[in-house]
Amino acid sequence: MVTLKEINKSFNNHHVLKNINVQFKKGETTVILGPSGSGKSTLLRCINLLEIPQSGTLEIDSLKVDFSGKLTQKDKLAIRQNTAMVFQSFNLFPHMTVLENVIEGPITVLKKDKSNMVQIGEQLLDKVGLLHKKESYPSQLSGGQQQRVAIARALAMEPKFLLFDEPTSALDPELEGEVLKVLKALAEEQKSMILVTHNLNFARVAADRILFLENGEIAFDGDTEEFFNNTVNDRIVSFIQSMQFI
Structure with missing residues (x-):
């Protein structure tokens, strides 16, 4: 489980996250929604310590970091070994083949056996429908294919939680x-996933839970069906209506 308590994050004088208290359970797909500038990506990046809050605590199972003190490199590495981030941009190594991109992290960081990782890497590429591209280079792939390789690469690290920061925003429909389709299949396998996305259709069919942020605060935290059928909260109703025309 990932637990965030009393998280505050500011950039200069802009208070982006305000006393955030939230838990993310294993085996659950949580989609974080909200208007631009609401703090969605910042919250996600705090889980992976790509952004360091000014105060609060982060716990992943038995690991705990307190942001009121100084974080060591050991603290950061311990947290990051439990999570894997997939970004908007694919961040693949251009000089490596698809398979080499997938297995590089486990071999270099986790010290896994290369021959074993080749087999696992091929299995993961098959899972995302790209085994036939294993000897290709990123420049030879479409954007969608590169992002699927990035997902396979994240899976290869065997993280407890997969984090996705608007993974399809740079792609055409x-x-x-x-x-x-790959993300929905992972959700059906009950992978532990936290996603920031603007795609309401995906959120509706794949998310177990919706977190709705506005002005750096959690305005809704609950069941997906409850969120999309909400007729009481005017802000949620207007948000859904506005997003359906994008």
Whole structure:
């Protein structure tokens, strides 16, 4: 489980996250929604310590970091070994083949056996529908294919939680669909996932839970069906209506 308590994050004089208290359970897909500038990506990046809050605590199972003190490199590495982030941009190594991209992290960081990782890497590429591209280079792939490789690479690290920061926002609708199918399949496998996305259709069919942020605060935390059928909260109703025309 990931637990955030009393998280505050500011950039200069802008208070981006305000006393955030939230838990993310294993085996659950949580989609974080909200208007631009609401703090969605910042919250996600705090879980992976790509952003360091000014105060509060982060716990992943038995690991705990307190942001009121100084974080060591050991603290950061321990947290990051439990999470894997997939970004908007694919961040693949251009000089490596698809398979080499997938297995590089486990071999270099986790000191896994290369021959074993080749087999696991091929299995993961098969899972995302790209085993036939294992000897290709990133420049030879479409954007959707590169993002699917990035997902396989994240899975290869065997993280407790997969984090996705708008993973399809740089793709056209057809290529977006390729990636969303993979993400939906992972959700059905009950992988522990936290996603920031603007795709309400994906959130509706794949999320177990919706977190809705506005002005750096959690305005809704609950069941997906409850969120989309909400007729009481005017802000949620207007948000859903506005997003359906994008």
